[in-house]
Amino acid sequence: MALIVQKYGGTSVADCSRIEHVAGKVAATRGQGHDVVVAVSAMAGETDRLLGLANTITPRPNSREMDVLLATGEQVSIALLCIALEKRGLKAQSFTAGQVCIRTDSAHRKARIQEIDTERLRSALAAGRIPVVAGFQGVNESGDVTTLGRGGGDTTAVGLAAALKADECQIYTDVDGVYTTDPRVVPEARRLRRITFEEMLELASLGSKVLQIRAVEFAGKYNVPLRVLSTFKEGEGTLITYEDKAVEAAVVSGIAFNRDEAEIALVGVPNHPGMAHRILGPVSDANIEVDMIVQNVARDGRFDFTFTIHRNDYPQVMDILQANLGAIGAERLQGNDRVVKLSVVGVGMRSHAGVASTLFRALAEKAIDIRMVATSEIKVSVVVDEKHLEQGVRALHQAFGLANPPREDSLHRGTAG
Amino acid sequence: MALIVQKYGGTSVADCSRIEHVAGKVAATRGQGHDVVVAVSAMAGETDRLLGLANTITPRPNSREMDVLLATGEQVSIALLCIALEKRGLKAQSFTAGQVCIRTDSAHRKARIQEIDTERLRSALAAGRIPVVAGFQGVNESGDVTTLGRGGGDTTAVGLAAALKADECQIYTDVDGVYTTDPRVVPEARRLRRITFEEMLELASLGSKVLQIRAVEFAGKYNVPLRVLSTFKEGEGTLITYEDKAVEAAVVSGIAFNRDEAEIALVGVPNHPGMAHRILGPVSDANIEVDMIVQNVARDGRFDFTFTIHRNDYPQVMDILQANLGAIGAERLQGNDRVVKLSVVGVGMRSHAGVASTLFRALAEKAIDIRMVATSEIKVSVVVDEKHLEQGVRALHQAFGLANPPREDSLHRGTAG
Secondary structure, X not given: OOEEEEXXXXXXXXXXXXXHHHHHHHHHHHHOOOEEEEEEXXXXXXXXXXXXXXXXXXXOOOHHHHHHHHHHHHHHHHHHHHHHHHXXXXXXXXXXXXXXXXXXXXXXXXXXXXXXXOHHHHHHHXXXXXXXXXXXXXXXXXXXXXXXXXXHHHHXXXXXXXXXXXXXXXXXXXXOOEEOOXXXXXXXXXXXXXXXXXXXXXXXXXXXXXXXXXXXXXXXXXOOOEEEEEOOOOOXXXXXXXXXXXXXXXXXXXXXXXXXXXXXXXXXXXXXXXXXXXXXXXXXXXXXXXXXXEEOOOEOOEEEEEEEEEHHXXXXXXXXXXXXXXXXXXXXXXXXXXXXXXXXEOHHHHHOOOHHHHHHHXXXXXXXXXXXXXXXXXXXXXXXXXXXXXXXXXXXXXXXXXXXXXXXXXXXXXXXX | OOEEEEXXXXXXXXXXXXXXXXXXXXXXXXXXXXXXXXXXXXXXXXXXXXXXXXXXXXXXXXXXXXXXXXXXXXXXXXXXXXXXXXXXXXXXXXXXXXXXXXXXXXOOOOXXXXXXXXXXXXXXXXXXXXXXXXXXXXXXXXOOEEEOOOOHHHHHHHHHHHHHOOOEEEXXXXXXXXXXXXXXXXXXXXXXXXXXXXXXXXXXXXXXXXXXXXXXHHHHHOOOOEEEEEOOOOOOOEEEEOOOOOOOOOOOOEEEEXXXXXXXXXXXXXXXXXXXXXXXXXXXXXXXXXXXXXXXXXXXXXXXXXXEEEHHHHHHHHHHHHHHHHHHOOOEEEEEEEEEEEEEEXXXXXXXXXXXXXXXXXXXXXXXXOXXXXXXXXXXXXXXXXXXXXXXXHHHHHHOOOOOOXXXXXXXXXXXX
16 A cells, blocks of 8 residues: 555646546545545636736735735635545545645745645544645745745645655646657657656756646655656656666657747956856846856956846846846846747766767757757757747757657666556 | 724625725725724625535535635635735735634534634734735634634624724625615615614524624624624714613614525424423534524423424424424424514613504504514514515504604614714
């Protein structure tokens, strides 16, 4: 008998018949003799409805109150799912984040989980009940409601699995696993049976919207085996686990891309120590996440500093930098919010040379201009004009031979499922 | 500077523009230099929407989970009202019942307030913030969400006013005060400027749906001056306070009626001690409220026992009594769920004879058959067939001269407002 945390997203609980379908899946897992803890999102569309109400009143609603408002979405879902489980004769008990005590920091709408008290969940399990927990939300030290931001439901599930030392955390969504790239862009894209946390992290952060990045980080940190499955289609999904070093890995596991990038460049920044902090400090203070950062070596006592952010944050970041331009002493500020990022990801890259050169060649053959490059141990990312997105992804998927399954279908072989 | 608790019902916060209107009224009260604590209901229609969702899954949803579900309605309202207040530059802070700590018993969907912790509200007031509290809900000892049942928002407001020792509790609704009877039935019905708690209690319990009965009881018990006003129409409403014994009171202040009655009679019950308890104990155990109870003196060792309940509870009560009929030993069980109750209410009745006879004559003149009679210190109630409701109310309103304002317009005169 295992302890399994299952998380159902907004499309999985979009209406009452789907909620009953989810109750059936939970019941089936129980029927196999497992203990189950369920985390759910708000019904699809509900969060947008609530945002719409607030925005009718003001475009800049108070963020503490927004969290109070948005948290109702998941509260509706937990109650309805429990009602559906009870209808099937199962004992269920709903928990708001405050009732579990999912403690977060106080960064409203972007809060981070700090601690989860498992006592009430464990006693519900011991009493034979299925705990159903509101995803996406928490409470801060003062008992104020917080939310983890969109997609935070995954983070809740992984946090619960880690705190409860669950055997597996299953993320049910509307896709049936992790693919080598987006099948809507490359029809030959293939579902991966297994992938490493590191690869998944890169794929998630780079825009494969299957899982939220915080959730994958969490899962990796606490070594929670994570499985992505479809609510609507039977199948084993994709299991995300630690790299199995014993096996031969494919060089590249997937091509990720992010449509919503913006690039900002400060040209001719005086080469003083602490300059990067002076540039990005105010951006970070505004709680805006910076993605790629590229800095050239200085020439004539000045250097160029380029970074990327989410496109939504572009106007605010430009305002912040414009205001600080004098203090920074840069010659020029320029930006472009019509760019995208393409990334080649794979743990096998570590021991294989030539990934970058294959990438550059593939893009050059399609005459795609590369605006920025950044590399990490297991990925190479490039920023290109948004008009090249589809063509670029297809070129890379083909150049790395991703349409053809490697031995054992995936990156790894010979590991136990 | 006074401390005022204001409660806005579902129609007052039915949409975002009304919520902004409410924010304006709260701001105006603050502008007069008063401290304000606000309690709000769910947006009109929201509770029905949530009930509909649950009923789509099952006609008998788990009641613990129903409370979790329904409590989201007020949580949406408190957040939106705070957002609207903040937009006006006022500092506001929303509170769920759990955050205030409105402690109730565990009778889900019918919970009763046991205790209210005012600490967080007082510190919010001290910090210049307007606390906005979710009405209608509480938490039990285990921290589970409870609801006070429909209309519980009024009870929350009065409970807050009592706990905070507020100077006045203002209930904003879609009617502009308490009338001598329902103006839809009797067009000459007149708004009362003042009324006593006792009278209001009788009027509320007898179906003048202006205020919830628990709220009036609460207000009377803790001597919280209660004012009923319209959200949409300026005016002083009706103030509900203790009786001023020094002044001459009108004999009758109003005619109440209740459309949703059902009467149940046990005929030929053996005249043993404890028989009333044996009849009503199981009804009370099912959390069903019994209204009028009439028992005749016994004849030949047997008596008839008749009582009224809410029409919705009729099938369940009939089932309960049918199951216990053997144990009770009654000759026959009979019921009628097509009856209504008419009541004449007034504190002045205490010192005036003849109210009952005026009532009986007025109904007799219209050939209205009286099925049951019950009296208290300040009211006389009769049960009649539902077809006589309108005609009966009009006859009584006229018989007691309610269309003509007494001196000082109301029951009392010479008391300070």
